[in-house]
Amino acid sequence: MSTNREIHLASRPQGWPTAENFRLVTTEVPTPGPGQIVVRNQFMSVDPYMRGRMNDVKSYVPPFQLDAPLDGGAIGEVVASEAEGIKPGDTVLHGLGWREYALLDAKAARKVDPSLAPVSAYLSVLGMTGLTAYAGLLDVAAMKPGETVFVSGAAGAVGSMVGQIAKLRGASRVIGSAGSAAKVERLKALGFDAAFDYHDGPVRESLKAAAPGGIDVYFDNVGSEHLEAAISALNLHGRVAICGMIAQYNSSEPPAAPRNLALVIGKRLTLRGFLVGDHGHLRDQFVQEMSGWLRDGRISYDETVVDGIENAPAAFLGVLRGENLGKMLVRV
Template identity: 50%
Template sequence: MPAQLHKEIQLANRPEGMPTNDDFNFVEKEIPTPAENEVLLKTLYLSVDPYMRGRMRDVKSYIPPFELNQALTGGLLAEVVESRSDLFEKGDIVSSNLSWAEYNVANASKLQKIDPTAASITAHLSVLGLTGLTAYFGLLDIANPQAGETVVVSGAAGAVGSIVGQIAKIKGTRVVGIAGSDDKIDYLINELGFDAAVNYKKDSFKEDLINALPDGVDVYFDNVGGDISDAVIRQLNKHARISLCGAISSYNNEEGDLGPRMQGQFIRTSTMMKGFTLGDYAKELPTGVAALTQWLQEGKLKYDETIVEGFENTPEAFLGLFKGTNLGKQLVKVADPEFAQL
């Protein structure tokens, strides 16, 4: 009987500047067989995230770089199609960080079982997953917003930023979002309840930002960096806090990042800026999941997803992150479940 095959996506090159489709290879392999305490998983949804761009560089970081001619890895949702573990049975839905592949074998202890009745299963890759938790800890632990303060969020219509703004509203703050289209500005204000939002692609951006901040900035949640952050930092209040989550404006910059030197501004305003990754909060994740789940069930959190259909379109979905095409979480739907009743 001929072996059954599936495809995985490998990193073909280390991109210079913006990645292209040529930096990815689709490779056929045999569908793996699970050993004792392992399960065979069929991928249902893949998460594509900006941090993956950094892993394409061969540089020291908080997480090892992707290897050339090996499968890229990321968050995914999958269905158990064969189990050799007492922890899972056929039809269970799980989440984990695994290869960009149509099938994976994984040790059962490395998987998290998803309750498909608690929320849409894709919520566990967005509002109840990496992006929601990043928003939760990055805002509340680092910035500690207080009622009546002004919170500014860049990349506000993205997966993390959209949740940050809503949590800030739950905490009683005034929230100003920054995004890249008038449709996204309308979404932030009229759908998510932001108090104001500014389009950074307009020539009047800096003036519009100042007008949206009559009381300055107490908290800045930075997903973007670059010129946008330079403009926000000039509006900081005394004892401002900056939660440094991402710098997507520079991820494909071959020249390296260069901008104003803000040490004097930080000294004058007694500003605190701290970078973080979600791994810093590994032991506290259940607390974040519980809070996010409660707010979601109470209707205090909304989330949107941009879902691209087809495993073959995964690279395009990833590249779209750097073009601002996504609203909310960017996902790829790979397949429908075979056994689970969703």
């Protein structure tokens, strides 16, 4: 195969993205220069945070460029190498998804052992997704055994890990919110003590019913009304780890909620935003602990897999609409 297909950003979305914002482009398979490798991608990740990079605003990661391929986490097999220490046949994790073949410096790739776990797991439970949940819950929010934890977007890739890690680390009660009855059922199967569909009524009331004793930790993937409800339910000295605010990524109007922020004073609450990149020091500990839980069958992870690079935009739109259970991946 001598052609490569990749997805370009054709135009910047206004509000919700549509298929027209993306373009499938056919190019040549690249040839590696000195120190470089070419990877045939097997899986790529589509994540809510990518929506922010589609806007032309300064942020913690640079915006995607128009008429150039998008990028993001991917895993694949090396097919050509001009670099020491990496040879064709090796499996590597890297940051150039959204294309069938990736050309990159070998230094930007990390070799993984495909015999230890399905390769897709390195993008989900054993990868950035799992570490995000682990670091946010245990480091940023400093959850302690015996506490009550609430996580929004709980059936998503990160949220489903947060809830399970909380239970494994001794939380007394774990509550999740999600966007459908089927997801709520799944959360209960994963061991959540309570779960609700946020469409079923005001989040504040659903949370109050699920957590009559209040909550100590809130892991926020959603923002807005969910955050307001959590602030209302948090106990003294409660902590919020703010991982995402998907409810407002596609808003043209800035959100008015939370309107009860003054409660942070009397309750002495801490709200802290974080990016997983700041918590790399936890990676080894995380991989060791998570591998053990996986080996012992104490943790489950869901993947929603879409086939074909041409369907990557649809997969991404699906994540924003919450169509995924667990991690959304594209099998390239």
